Amino acid sequence: MQVTLKIFRYNPEVDKKFHYETYTLEADENERVLDLLEHVKGYHDGTLAYRRSCAHGVCGSDAMRINGSNHLACKTLVRDIGSKITVEPLLGLKVIKDLIVDMEPFFDNYKKVLPWFINDSPLPADGKERLQSPEQRERFDDTTKCILCAACTTSCPSYWGSEDYLGPAALVNAHRFVFDSRDEGAAERLKIVSDTNGVARCHTIYNCTLACPRGIQVTKAISELKAATVTGKVD
Numbered sequence: 001m002q003v004t005l006k007i008f009r010y011n012p013e014v015d016k017k018f019h020y021e022t023y024t025l026e027a028d029e030n031e032r033v034l035d036l037l038e039h040v041k042g043y044h045d046g047t048l049a050y051r052r053s054c055a056h057g058v059c060g061s062d063a064m065r066i067n068g069s070n071h072l073a074c075k076t077l078v079r080d081i082g083s084k085i086t087v088e089p090l091l092g093l094k095v096i097k098d099l100i101v102d103m104e105p106f107f108d109n110y111k112k113v114l115p116w117f118i119n120d121s122p123l124p125a126d127g128k129e130r131l132q133s134p135e136q137r138e139r140f141d142d143t144t145k146c147i148l149c150a151a152c153t154t155s156c157p158s159y160w161g162s163e164d165y166l167g168p169a170a171l172v173n174a175h176r177f178v179f180d181s182r183d184e185g186a187a188e189r190l191k192i193v194s195d196t197n198g199v200a201r202c203h204t205i206y207n208c209t210l211a212c213p214r215g216i217q218v219t220k221a222i223s224e225l226k227a228a229t230v231t232g233k234v235d
């Protein structure tokens with residue numbers, strides 16, 4: 001089939017403002033948007049810039065706007081979006097070049113929620129593992145799936161309004177540790193997400209949940225965090 005691929009282009013070294021370039025390509029309906037970008041870069045314009053690494057929906061590096069909503073280019077099939085395709089960089093983050101955005105503010109917010117295991121208590125008497133039941137593990141299973149692609153955060157109108165808002169991805173990663181029965185940092189993290197740039201900025205718009213390529217119930221996770229900031233309960 002013939003596909004029209006319209007790509008956002010911006011090179012700060014030569015362009016005063018962005019523009020779009022359109023390519024007409026022969027493509028199989030089972031090809032992915034990433035395959036089309038690779039084709040353009042390989043055969044039409046080697047200067048086209050975008051991020052990708054695993055090409056299998058694991059690393060999270062190729063999130064971009066495809067026909068107006070956030071997706072991973074490596075998980076988006078031509079047959080699912082049709083023959084007219086527009087690709088643009090994620091909203092809310094500064095464009096460095098073409099489809100590449102500056103992820104630093106995103107990762108700065110991620111680090112603020114202390115996204116690592118906190119437990120300074122001695123190990124159990126047998127010196128082995130800190131055990132938890134299948135139910136305790138299930139409590140935070142959904143939020144372990146985050147690949148930090150930023151599709152959720154950059155689809156959130158509250159984040160577009162202020163990059164000081166921690167954003168859905170950072171809150172998802174706070175949830176992952178706050179509800180882990182083995183972790184002892186919940187009180188500290190709940191204090192952080194209670195800040196004016198934390199959960200209060202979520203207006204339950206659900207864009208984040210729709211955008212997540214891993215199917216994480218992002219809005220639900222944020223709601224659970226909100227409740228925990230009030231009740232202090234994390235089980």
Ligand code: FES
Pocket residue numbers: 051052053054055056057058059060061062063072073074075
């Ligand atoms: S390239 Fe790794 S998630 Fe798409």
